[in-house]
Amino acid sequence: MADHTNTDGDFGPGASDLAADLYSPEHYERRDLYHEEKTDRLAEHARETLRLLGENPDREGLVKTPERVAKAQQFLTHGYGLDPHVILRSALFEEDYNEMILVRDIEVYSLCEHHMLPFFGKAHVAYIPNGKIVGLSKIPRVVDVFARRLQVQERLTLQVRDAIQEVLEPQGVGVVIEAQHLCMMMRGAEKQNSFTATSAMSGEFLNNIHTRAEFMRLINGH
Numbered sequence: 001m002a003d004h005t006n007t008d009g010d011f012g013p014g015a016s017d018l019a020a021d022l023y024s025p026e027h028y029e030r031r032d033l034y035h036e037e038k039t040d041r042l043a044e045h046a047r048e049t050l051r052l053l054g055e056n057p058d059r060e061g062l063v064k065t066p067e068r069v070a071k072a073q074q075f076l077t078h079g080y081g082l083d084p085h086v087i088l089r090s091a092l093f094e095e096d097y098n099e100m101i102l103v104r105d106i107e108v109y110s111l112c113e114h115h116m117l118p119f120f121g122k123a124h125v126a127y128i129p130n131g132k133i134v135g136l137s138k139i140p141r142v143v144d145v146f147a148r149r150l151q152v153q154e155r156l157t158l159q160v161r162d163a164i165q166e167v168l169e170p171q172g173v174g175v176v177i178e179a180q181h182l183c184m185m186m187r188g189a190e191k192q193n194s195f196t197a198t199s200a201m202s203g204e205f206l207n208n209i210h211t212r213a214e215f216m217r218l219i220n221g222h
Helices: 015-022 038-054 064-075 084-089 138-147 151-170 209-219
Strands: 090-093 101-112 119-128 132-134 170-183 198-202
Touching: 038 064, 084 138, 101 132, 101 138, 101 151, 101 170, 101 209, 119 138, 119 151, 119 209, 132 151, 138 151, 151 170, 151 198, 170 209
Parallel strands: none
Antiparallel strands: 090 132, 101 119, 119 170, 170 198
């Protein structure tokens, strides 16, 4: 896993430089590196949480749990140190193609910002080029950048749309996310079979009913 920790703080100086380094064509390897001070401080909080819950953080099964939690939290939120615009610009190509491009069934794993419990599902992202296309792998990467932050599904959907619209300036963008939320399945309403679907569209997807209908048909595999 790459060193996703922004040592200057969330969105602070160096975040864009870090993203550019991680996502340049020469740097796709992943390395297990974590910010040492941040890991120690998060681990301290995790130990105290265990105590408050009535557990003994020094018993055999929990001795290493605070450190594991600290590292997991950093990985699950590493999107704060990455810039989706840099990722998209790293693989832009001029191309005379003006039909819909769809990447569907992109796996999404994120944390609900209200309870810090996971929500997970699939994203479907499409755009109609306007003289520029982007490497296909960059679209799932952009989804990951925004998903690996504390999120609400509605905002995540809008952020993916807006990033693609701003960098590619296409004729339109369509994003649909379908997810299950553990904050609603394991607690609260406890509705285990519920799904949440959100959509965000621009340009042709918003204004042209036929384009929107084609997008939905392709999402459903037709």
